[in-house]
Amino acid sequence: MRIGVLTGGGDCPGLNAVIRAVVRKSVKVYGHECVGLRYGWAGILNDNRVELTRESTANILTRGGTILGTSRTNPYRDGADGSATVRAAMDRIGLDALIPIGGDDTLSVANRLAADGVPVVGVPKTIDNDIAGTDFTFGFHTAVQIASDAIDRLHTTAESHNRVMVVEVMGRHAGWIAAYAGIAGGADAILVPERPFDIDEICGSIRRRHDAGRTYSIVVVAEGATPSDGSAVVTPTGQVDAFGHPRLGGIAVALESEIVERTGYDARVTILGHVQRGGTPTAYDRVLATRFGIAAIDAVHDGAWGSMVALRGTEIARVPLAEALAEPKLLDPGIYETAEVFFG
Numbered sequence: 001m002r003i004g005v006l007t008g009g010g011d012c013p014g015l016n017a018v019i020r021a022v023v024r025k026s027v028k029v030y031g032h033e034c035v036g037l038r039y040g041w042a043g044i045l046n047d048n049r050v051e052l053t054r055e056s057t058a059n060i061l062t063r064g065g066t067i068l069g070t071s072r073t074n075p076y077r078d079g080a081d082g083s084a085t086v087r088a089a090m091d092r093i094g095l096d097a098l099i100p101i102g103g104d105d106t107l108s109v110a111n112r113l114a115a116d117g118v119p120v121v122g123v124p125k126t127i128d129n130d131i132a133g134t135d136f137t138f139g140f141h142t143a144v145q146i147a148s149d150a151i152d153r154l155h156t157t158a159e160s161h162n163r164v165m166v167v168e169v170m171g172r173h174a175g176w177i178a179a180y181a182g183i184a185g186g187a188d189a190i191l192v193p194e195r196p197f198d199i200d201e202i203c204g205s206i207r208r209r210h211d212a213g214r215t216y217s218i219v220v221v222a223e224g225a226t227p228s229d230g231s232a233v234v235t236p237t238g239q240v241d242a243f244g245h246p247r248l249g250g251i252a253v254a255l256e257s258e259i260v261e262r263t264g265y266d267a268r269v270t271i272l273g274h275v276q277r278g279g280t281p282t283a284y285d286r287v288l289a290t291r292f293g294i295a296a297i298d299a300v301h302d303g304a305w306g307s308m309v310a311l312r313g314t315e316i317a318r319v320p321l322a323e324a325l326a327e328p329k330l331l332d333p334g335i336y337e338t339a340e341v342f343f344g
């Protein structure tokens with residue numbers, strides 16, 4: 001078999017570990033060939049590809065980003081018949097199957113292709129950990145480590161200056177990074193998309209904390225958190241990507257001035273942004289990504305089309321793409337309740 005591999009959507013630590021695992025088992029055990037499609041679905045549309053061999057995928061286990069490049073290209077954009085285009089490209093290139101590695105957008109394309117009979121096996125990735133059907137995605141653990149390291153550092157400077165530090169982390173629909181990093185970093189308030197926040201309540205809780213003798217506070221906010229009055233904070237450019245998502249970022253800036261105005265305390269903002277997606281994956285993510293890569297090539301070999309590899313408990317499973325993508329996996333309320341015990 002000749003198998004096309006691509007990485008789509010936002011990059012994520014561990015993508016190279018998946019590519020390496022797919023190629024290694026493909027070549028060594030099954031005798032299949034792998035072709036890298038460059039820059040996500042754009043690679044197949046523009047015939048931009050590279051042969052993937054044991055040699056070309058050596059020494060990439062620890063590397064962040066993706067050696068294939070990525071993009072948010074959508075083959076179905078503006079009503080296009082993405083399935084016909086992809087199928088024609090596969091015939092031209094001589095591909096028997098595809099392994100797209102991506103988040104909900106990239107995998108939603110995979111799901112439509114699978115529904116139209118294209119042989120596809122998906123691998124879930126996102127630092128946001130918001131894909132249903134899998135308990136965890138690789139990249140999440142790394143992002144949480146980066147964010148909690150940053151919070152640790154902010155603690156010492158917050159304490160020195162008696163400040164409120166507002167730390168913005170990624171998380172468009174789900175507050176997994178905010179909650180995990182906030183718990184690990186001992187946050188005094190955590191704002192997540194799943195629970196619209198009341199700014200008066202947040203400020204009241206900070207004030208009570210300071211009245212009780214604390215001299216500083218740490219507030220962690222997910223980029224997708226929204227105030228309970230229904231207003232949304234997105235970038236003023238109004239930019240949207242090929243899948244129609246607005247570009248988020250900056251809610252911490254608005255929060256900082258609200259906090260200063262309502263409490264009179266000095267505050268500062270830190271937006272971690274893409275630092276959370278960069279650099280080498282943690283050992284946990286390297287292992288999970290490697291297990292996903294091996295499971296994906298096994299699923300291709302078995303002809304398990306339309307499936308996505310997933311972590312269920314401690315085991316790697318295959319779940320239907322349609323089931324995994326039906327809705328995003330929101331933050332477990334129990335995790336938030338654990339964090340809440342330490343607020344204020």
Ligand code: F6P
Nearest residue numbers: 010103126127128170171172248
């Ligand atoms: O989808 C993952 C994610 O990390 C979101 O949390 C964030 O909104 C988005 O990527 C930003 O991606 P980019 O700026 O690369 O388009």
